[in-house]
Amino acid sequence: MRLSMDLELQDIPGQLMQSLEPFKKYKGNIISVVHHRDRKTPRGTVPVQIVFEIDPSNIENIKRHLEDNGIVVVRAGEDRFIEEISVLLIGHVLHSDLGDTINRIDSTGFAEVEDLSLRMPGIEEPSSAYLRIRATGKEEIGKSLSILRHVGAEKDLLVIEPIEAEKI
Amino acid sequence: MREVRISLVGFGVVGHGVLEVVRRKWGLLRKMGLDMKVVSVTDINGTLFDETGIDPQRLHAAKTLEGIANLDIIGKEAIQEVDSDLVVEVTPTNIVHGQPGLGHIEEALSSGKHVVTSNKGPLVVAFNHLREVAQDNGVMLKYEATVGGTMPLISLIEKNLVGNEILGIRGIFNGTCNYILTRMMEEKYTYSYALTEAQDLGIAEADPAYDVDGIDTAGKVVILANSIFGMNARYEDVSVTGIRDITPEALNLAWERGYHIKLIGEVPSLTVKPMLVPRRSPLAVGGTLNVASIETDLSGTITVTGLGAGSIETASAIVSDIVSIYTSRQVDG
Numbered sequence: 001m002r003l004s005m006d007l008e009l010q011d012i013p014g015q016l017m018q019s020l021e022p023f024k025k026y027k028g029n030i031i032s033v034v035h036h037r038d039r040k041t042p043r044g045t046v047p048v049q050i051v052f053e054i055d056p057s058n059i060e061n062i063k064r065h066l067e068d069n070g071i072v073v074v075r076a077g078e079d080r081f082i083e084e085i086s087v088l089l090i091g092h093v094l095h096s097d098l099g100d101t102i103n104r105i106d107s108t109g110f111a112e113v114e115d116l117s118l119r120m121p122g123i124e125e126p127s128s129a130y131l132r133i134r135a136t137g138k139e140e141i142g143k144s145l146s147i148l149r150h151v152g153a154e155k156d157l158l159v160i161e162p163i164e165a166e167k168i
Numbered sequence: 169m170r171e172v173r174i175s176l177v178g179f180g181v182v183g184h185g186v187l188e189v190v191r192r193k194w195g196l197l198r199k200m201g202l203d204m205k206v207v208s209v210t211d212i213n214g215t216l217f218d219e220t221g222i223d224p225q226r227l228h229a230a231k232t233l234e235g236i237a238n239l240d241i242i243g244k245e246a247i248q249e250v251d252s253d254l255v256v257e258v259t260p261t262n263i264v265h266g267q268p269g270l271g272h273i274e275e276a277l278s279s280g281k282h283v284v285t286s287n288k289g290p291l292v293v294a295f296n297h298l299r300e301v302a303q304d305n306g307v308m309l310k311y312e313a314t315v316g317g318t319m320p321l322i323s324l325i326e327k328n329l330v331g332n333e334i335l336g337i338r339g340i341f342n343g344t345c346n347y348i349l350t351r352m353m354e355e356k357y358t359y360s361y362a363l364t365e366a367q368d369l370g371i372a373e374a375d376p377a378y379d380v381d382g383i384d385t386a387g388k389v390v391i392l393a394n395s396i397f398g399m400n401a402r403y404e405d406v407s408v409t410g411i412r413d414i415t416p417e418a419l420n421l422a423w424e425r426g427y428h429i430k431l432i433g434e435v436p437s438l439t440v441k442p443m444l445v446p447r448r449s450p451l452a453v454g455g456t457l458n459v460a461s462i463e464t465d466l467s468g469t470i471t472v473t474g475l476g477a478g479s480i481e482t483a484s485a486i487v488s489d490i491v492s493i494y495t496s497r498q499v500d501g
Contacts (some may be wrong), residue, residue: 030264085426086444090418117424119417128418130425158413160422160429162444163451 001056002031006112008045008072011037015071016164019048022065026058051082054067080111081134083141091157093129094120101155102131104147111135111144169496175281178235178245178273179211179259182286182313185223185483186237186256189250193487202494208239210246210394215239217250218280224287243268244275244311254493256486263403264376266293276307277301284489285315286482292387292403295394311395315388316341316458318481319474323492325462332464334396338434340450341388342478344372344379345411345431353419353428356429360413371456381410382440385433392435393404409441428452443451 009015016035031051031063040046054062063073074102093101100126113134131148146162152159174190176183190197190204197204205221216222230236241249243356255276256442258411260271270290276283286293290298291311298321302309312322316339324457325334340346344366351362363380366372378384386406393401411431427444430451445451453459458476463469475481 003405033231077466086427088418088422088427088429088444090413117421119421121417126413128415128421129204130421132425158409158442160418160444161450162427162446163432164446 002051002053002080003056003059003077004049004051005062005076006074007050007066008041008043008074009048010070011040011044011046015046016048018069019066019071022062023050023052023054024052025065026061026155028054028058028062029097030053035090043079045167047074064073069101080136082136084114084134085141085145086162087133088160089129089131089148089157090160091126091150091152091155093118093127093157096157098129100132101148101151101157104151105133105144108140108144110137110140125145169198169202170201171205172254172370172490172494174204174206174490175208175210175247175252175255176206177210177247177255178260178269178287179209179227180258180260181479182237182258182482182486183209183211183256184227185479186258186486187227189212189223189480189483189487192418197487197491200320200491200495202491204490208250209233209245210242211237212242213237214232215241215246215263244271247272247275247281248279252281254282254284254490256490257283257287257290258289258486261287261289261387263289263292263383265291265325266290270298271340273309274301277305278306280305280307281494282310282311282491283307284313284486286311287484288314288384288387288391291394292390295391296400297421298329299395308493310389310493312489313482315391316460316472317343317474317476317478318485319458319460319476320488321392321460321462321472322395322487323488324470324472325330327341327468327496329462331466332466334464335463336436337392337396337462338432338436340430340453340458341385341433341460341476342431343456343458344376344380345382345385346458346476347371347415347456349411349419349429349431352414354454356416356420357393358416358443360463361413374429380412381412382408382431383435385431385493387464389433389435389438389440393438399436406438406440408439411442414442423447 034049036047114134117130119125208217211233213233217239257272268288269287273290348362386408390401393399430445434444459473461471
């Protein structure tokens with residue numbers, strides 16, 4: 001299972017290495033480590049985000065090991081949605097059952113609409129919706145887009161995708 | 169000094185531009201060893217012929233050849249009759265049947281004349297056929313001005329990126345759409361208001377369908393697909409969505425989230441549709457600019473941008489094509 005953890009380290013030499021030790025001990029496979037030394041917290045600690053794969057039964061052991069060594073664990077949890085994409089819809093977004101549109105994505109289990117903004121200039125005029133969708137992987141992002149294209153055709157909505165969604 | 173006898177077929181905005189650029193760059197062209205002479209100009213009224221080369225200033229103020237033409241021949245007949253090395257074909261474009269340009273280009277190539285054109289229609293309808301006719305007759309067909317106007321795209325790929333595999337091309341190929349979307353975003357204009365502004369400035373036609381419905385962009389996508397990717401694409405193969413349904417609210421919403429909305433054409437996927445373009449992307453150019461990103465296997469992604477239309481700008485691409493025909497002939501031995 002893929003998990004992510006936000007830590008806060010003391011700004012002293014050796015802290016980062018020490019924070020990685022339990023991942024080795026409990027056979028975690030580190031995917032990424034982001035160390036924000038230039039973005040200290042008001043307390044003067046250094047935020048670090050670690051994404052890793054591990055048997056979920058070991059997560060508590062890692063947390064305990066870190067805390068025993070004076071490292072603050074701000075958040076630890078499952079990180080299922082690792083890809084995201086922005087999409088814009090134009091048309092009668094609300095009156096074509098926006099709840100249903102969102103549900104078509106959310107009900108997949110592999111993707112969710114995480115952010116939504118609406119602009120409704122007038123009652124009879126087309127409205128616009130911005131959606132940010134997060135999904136478990138690139139392939140699932142692609143599947144979500146094709147669901148939206150389908151919904152767009154069905155509900156007469158213009159679906160505007162970002163250019164970075166796919167290679168040319 | 170190499171004499172280049174040019175027949176200009178089509179005397180509209182681009183035709184005037186060609187005469188003007190040849191006049192302005194006459195000295196520079198001579199330094200390159202080219203003595204360029206426009207020996208004939210043809211429009212629907214007839215042909216003006218002068219064996220010693222037509223003085224462009226003589227035609228500067230003329231809108232058409234009415235009352236100026238000295239030969240009563242037009243079209244294919246004029247191409248046949250006039251003794252020239254190269255035909256510049258700049259008649260009005262028709263993307264459905266390609267005529268009259270298609271007939272003109274066929275006639276010129278089969279009578280052993282090089283052809284340089286800015287006319288998309290014939291290439292959209294019959295690119296592979298025309299390329300074969302050119303090869304069979306040992307002459308060249310150049311068409312840089314058909315895609316992206318003055319922006320060097322085809323020559324960049326064929327010359328500078330030679331050896332690269334071209335994986336894809338994506339870009340803004342219609343300055344009118346780009347202008348309308350830019351104004352809608354900047355001024356919060358409605359689509360119809362931005363369109364009337366573009367029409368008043370001469371950026372959009374009275375009938376804007378050709379531009380705003382994505383037809384022009386799709387034509388360019390077809391030309392790129394056939395010329396660069398060796399496909400046998402037709403206009404009907406392109407999935408096309410235009411910009412009429414874009415609203416200022418949508419542009420504004422996109423902007424707040426870090427995006428522009430641009431009409432993007434893509435090859436080889438053969439699509440034309442409005443897309444979200446990140447604000448910091450090199451494709452995020454405004455106004456009437458065109459832009460293209462070329463994805464290659466060796467050189468990564470290369471982006472070029474430039475003016476997509478205009479009399480002198482289009483003519484500059486045509487004159488560059490003419491020069492390249494006479495300066496890049498194959499070296500034997």
